[in-house]
Amino acid sequence: MGLINHVFGADSLKKLYPSNLGIGHTRYSTSGISELQNCQPFVVETLHGKIAVAHNGELTNASRLRKKVMKHGVGLSTSSDSELITQLLAFTPPLENDDTADWVARIKNLMRETPTSYSLLIMHKDIIYAVRDPYGNRPLCIGRLIPVGDMNGKGKDNSETEGWVVSSESCSFLSIGAEYYREVLPGEIVKISRHDVQTLDVVQRSEGDPSAFCIFEYVYFARPDSIFEGQMVYSVRKRCGQQLAIEAPVEADLVSTVPESATPAALGYAQKCGLPYVEVLCKNRYVGRTFIQPNMRLRQLGVAKKFGVLSDNFKGKRVVIIDDSIVRGNTISPIIKLLRESGAKEVHIRVASPPIRFPCYMGINIPTKEELIANRPEFHDLANYIGADSVVYLSVEGLVSSVQESIKARQENNPKNQKAFIGKLGHCTACLTGDYPVELEW
Amino acid sequence: MGLINHVFGADSLKKLYPSNLGIGHTRYSTSGISELQNCQPFVVETLHGKIAVAHNGELTNASRLRKKVMKHGVGLSTSSDSELITQLLAFTPPLENDDTADWVARIKNLMRETPTSYSLLIMHKDIIYAVRDPYGNRPLCIGRLIPVGDMNGKGKDNSETEGWVVSSESCSFLSIGAEYYREVLPGEIVKISRHDVQTLDVVQRSEGDPSAFCIFEYVYFARPDSIFEGQMVYSVRKRCGQQLAIEAPVEADLVSTVPESATPAALGYAQKCGLPYVEVLCKNRYVGRTFIQPNMRLRQLGVAKKFGVLSDNFKGKRVVIIDDSIVRGNTISPIIKLLRESGAKEVHIRVASPPIRFPCYMGINIPTKEELIANRPEFHDLANYIGADSVVYLSVEGLVSSVQESIKARQENNPKNQKAFIGKLGHCTACLTGDYPVELEW
Amino acid sequence: MGLINHVFGADSLKKLYPSNLGIGHTRYSTSGISELQNCQPFVVETLHGKIAVAHNGELTNASRLRKKVMKHGVGLSTSSDSELITQLLAFTPPLENDDTADWVARIKNLMRETPTSYSLLIMHKDIIYAVRDPYGNRPLCIGRLIPVGDMNGKGKDNSETEGWVVSSESCSFLSIGAEYYREVLPGEIVKISRHDVQTLDVVQRSEGDPSAFCIFEYVYFARPDSIFEGQMVYSVRKRCGQQLAIEAPVEADLVSTVPESATPAALGYAQKCGLPYVEVLCKNRYVGRTFIQPNMRLRQLGVAKKFGVLSDNFKGKRVVIIDDSIVRGNTISPIIKLLRESGAKEVHIRVASPPIRFPCYMGINIPTKEELIANRPEFHDLANYIGADSVVYLSVEGLVSSVQESIKARQENNPKNQKAFIGKLGHCTACLTGDYPVELEW
């Protein structure tokens, strides 16, 4: 429990040195309480040896599956749907004879039992299976470890590979000396052994059903240098800012941002409008990310302590602030107040994503419907409520086109491209539109 | 993980205040490695609610049962046979309909599956089941919480009861303001609710088969003020000392002890011989018990640091040292050396229990056969090996009669007494004789 | 010892609640080893009550003063020059009668004993003395606590004051609900009581000697929203970038920065050149500041893990990177390599400060002369050594004018302005030029 730096000191890492494969998980728990028992990977002994399972996502039919597993007589020791997956892999009938287990058959059976959302790593003996659900809802990608001595080398002449890494986000590869190799495709089961990466099967949705990668990864969660579906997250965010400038221009003196996740959108907006990009706030170092803090009081304190004001940069000016999202509305409000009290003449808010209105059941910890500003009466007079001169969100269509534009361009240029995606292109916009890609169960 | 005082601080106990029932376990792990995952109680959710299981003992057929459980498709997350019991309780067929579970039937089924050894507490909703295996191998007894305000009151006029506690050893009751109520009998299933204690069933061994309570609890493990089978452990140890004086008298000036577990036997021996009881060693405070320390090096250091020498008490005298047991022979040896170097004229060792020769598969962590002094060549010349003038162990018969004497007397006086034991009287002496009360499986 | 968040938990802060004054210090030790004993404030009991002393800076004549104090018979319990100051305050002769102490006389005596560098807080009973050395080498400023309920209010109609805070950097005020009041002037002794701030004396250098505020605070250490000498640090850094664009323009496609301290300079440079400002790197969250890490190995790892690459933003482009300083040269080199390998066509480095060549003896932990890149042979061919297409530093004159320009303007406009500085304007540029403002002693 705790931050990785505290949990894994030099001593505990040293114990792992003789090993040559392993899986782990930095769980930011969504389903199931944040408890020691819910720590991943789940490891169980089966008739055919130990398996370890790390799971990113959330099963939409977890409740029914729990009953099924317990009805079979399995006592579940946690509230986690990741333990559920582990036990499903252990008992999935028909059980084979005592000598061998067909893990691929078991994984495919699991995929029939539950549609989404899961990106999985399953370790058994010297094999790791990387699995992404048929909707492709959660990201998963593969990196290649480059031989030491050329740590940042692009490796044109590096036919050799030191090993493989799998991660939700490609941005993690650089800092361990690996390079991006490719995405695990929606529905794909990849078998990774010491020197080899091999597609075992691809479980597809019905013909014509689009995939449903979470659009919120682009908007908020992913690090800007991560690559999804062949494009850099930063570029998508910048396009969102440009699109926002088209949809909602404003007469102002300067464009700025709430540092630092909205900076690409702000630069895109400023460029498109022809207004100067200027910094109005600086980050107070050593204060964590707002979204991740666990309760309201801490979140408010967090906002108060989070920024310094660069008042000389905007005194007497009309300011456009680009934010990446307004979820509850209690972060932006004190910022606007701060800017006005420090001399801003006008403060206009432009949000580089549409309002969140619906809960996510597929792995993102979105506040309750009642907490979402878009579902509250104040939303009808939002500018007034947050104290802004104006506030406009990006449209859903604007977001979707910013995300899909360059993918489609690539598809048209190279219709045979099967590496970047599979099946019909689509994204899950459920939290914005309420259109869930899968029927929900309780 | 760790000592109770460190693990349960004021804060963690405060969280338990609103509760009115609970179970726990200070596991001194015998089967299964000492790991966080093996911490008890095991808690799992079943179709019929959560159950929590605390287990003292060790299953003699654990290996076969593990296979059976895994073959049913349950992934086991630990190496502990206590998890095994928990999962067996969760899936024991035939499973009932979805609405209710017959826990007593499940417990009885478990008792059919595995003969020994287990003393169990099983918690489900507002009920705790206390279960002792049909051999009665591990102890289990019930205490009654006396209303506050009369903490040490014997409660003649206390018809009221504040609650119930169950423990392996009755000595724990006093310090929490409870009084000894009775033993859970071999094979008994007791249901404990808020104000009531009720025998649900008694699962017996075949007609005429004796019970098999661990005789080593009397010899070494139990605290002297604990009560087993109606008698105080201290009294049994004192009788062992008296019996030893009969079996192995010695011409000497004084009788002493290795503090402090052998003191009752030493006092019994001294009284029977008519020799003065004198202290020759004093304990070095803050040093833990030898048996419990995990490796050889620490154990040796422990001995060296464990005692002070009261040389004025025995200079120039012939000393009889009563020890409770000689297991490996490496504890007594430096003590004898210490006494001689501090002026003892002769040092005779009398051991108030027979030599341990065989491993225990029922819950006691006895060293390997090779480590046991009784199985080593040095045993044939033990006095010489440990540096004593003479060394004699108590006979098995002497031990058994010291343990059973007063129970038999009580039985004869009161042949209807069904509270103190059930079936034919017997004790497990397997570690001394190799006669295991149950067929062992691997 | 450790980060403030870890050291001061809720519990330890709660103990301070009933108090109404206090001092503290986040020591990033420069003189004296980083040990528990060196933790500030130093608290000693004197004949006239306890004093507590917090010290930012480093005494240039510490060695001679230690001898003097020890010769008087004082045993020093640490290697810290802050303890030295404390003991000097305790024994400074002539000692007064037993009844009272003239703390101001003692402070002035201390200031005669040692010229620089020190910003001090001295607490005695219900008074805090804030003292800045006559050179004004280290910063010190005063904030005013605004009544709760209007936490961010500028307080036009707030005649009331809740209390006073003193800090090295004004940026700390906002996050605790205080507002900037004024600087402590070079040589000033300020007495702070509950509701009052009062200048007791100003100890000046000789007529005509300039003050010597550390110019490196502007370049690197201070947070950009801090105010020194009446100007915002951010504005100074931006002017440095503009000046750099005049001194060292370059034909390129885009201007960028090593996030995030060089961003103001980069925006200034880009604006002056008319080139677009673009992000090429993103920060890897949760990785601390390079300068602060204690050894070479960790520093190198730190660089490797510190950034993500936004390659789509600069592939095939000529990039100008603005850095705030190049100290050892081992941070920028892997960044340039990273950019080239990710597709940059050219990489030009422009440094918004002059090269550091000399050690600081006044409180800044600068690497040894041998470690400084400017003193190494590689410096003559620096572009080649770090792998850049070109590299140019800002001139000392350029830096000084960027720092002094607006102060001088203010002075000319308002020659009576005595609040922002005192005596002749000057800055310590010793680490750049070797011109130490005070004679050094060993």
Place this chain on the structure above:
Amino acid sequence: MGLINHVFGADSLKKLYPSNLGIGHTRYSTSGISELQNCQPFVVETLHGKIAVAHNGELTNASRLRKKVMKHGVGLSTSSDSELITQLLAFTPPLENDDTADWVARIKNLMRETPTSYSLLIMHKDIIYAVRDPYGNRPLCIGRLIPVGDMNGKGKDNSETEGWVVSSESCSFLSIGAEYYREVLPGEIVKISRHDVQTLDVVQRSEGDPSAFCIFEYVYFARPDSIFEGQMVYSVRKRCGQQLAIEAPVEADLVSTVPESATPAALGYAQKCGLPYVEVLCKNRYVGRTFIQPNMRLRQLGVAKKFGVLSDNFKGKRVVIIDDSIVRGNTISPIIKLLRESGAKEVHIRVASPPIRFPCYMGINIPTKEELIANRPEFHDLANYIGADSVVYLSVEGLVSSVQESIKARQENNPKNQKAFIGKLGHCTACLTGDYPVELEW
């Protein structure tokens, strides 16, 4: 701060391996609060190098000395009189020239400044000075480290010595492989270098003034195997029990003890009376010593949890309980209640020391006068108050004769014996009689 086992782990001890001398202190603080700053040894740098000082005892004129030191201009960083000693050693005038310091002169000067109580270890470079005040109030003795390989060897043929150890109590020697060498005499200054122990001087009280070794060390504090003034503490305690049997016999069936410090007295009492010695209570392992716990509530809980009852041993019997001291009267009371409720017919209390009536100003943490049972009205009817059938304390004369009897015998046999004590034999009985051996100052 904390128990030694927790504070000094393997890692921190490893750092000390290359060293060949050192001093330490397990401070159970009496004067000065229990704070990190008061941890010993105190280490300060002086003009002539570092000195480290460990101090057992308490200065009776600390208050005047503090003023004197502070008047000289030394700021004291703690409330500890041990820091005072350290600073006195650092500045004691006349200070010598810069090159050398006469530490013996400084120590003797310190001894003139303050009469008692202190046993000191002073480390400077490769020398340790062991010093005991002229009253000999606190114990101090020297042990000899025996070459490894013959750890418990008496070493007749061991002319070699591996090193020297100094300790308050000789009992500590055995567990580190050292043997008792001799006491540091009252007023003696011993210089210990690597292979040599040398008396530098003996500072005596005025002619005919007796020494004043704390009699409470015999009664309560010391471990029974420690040697003071040539006799084993255990033997003194046993004699106290015998003397008590003469002074206060009782018609009873058995003699017992509150384990375990009163056991020697109980065995002495039983032997003298001709009554059997029987155990009535057993210790609950893992519960610390009552005296050492810091507040009333914890102390009461401590009593409740401290013992188990061996009721079979005394049911229906008349019991004499020997206790070593009754200080507050709240420990014995619940024990008597416990024994009666468990079946004792009568409970008589005999206390093997006189009542404590006065505070100690020389290093023992005795409760306030008001807390002492001997000063409370209940003392007049103590048996009734604590619930005993009778209670009698040992007389002061009885205690003194038990302590001095064998020393006097030795003196008579060997009038030249100068090793065991010096000057006139005497003991401090101030806490019992109010006769303080030194005039007290405040």
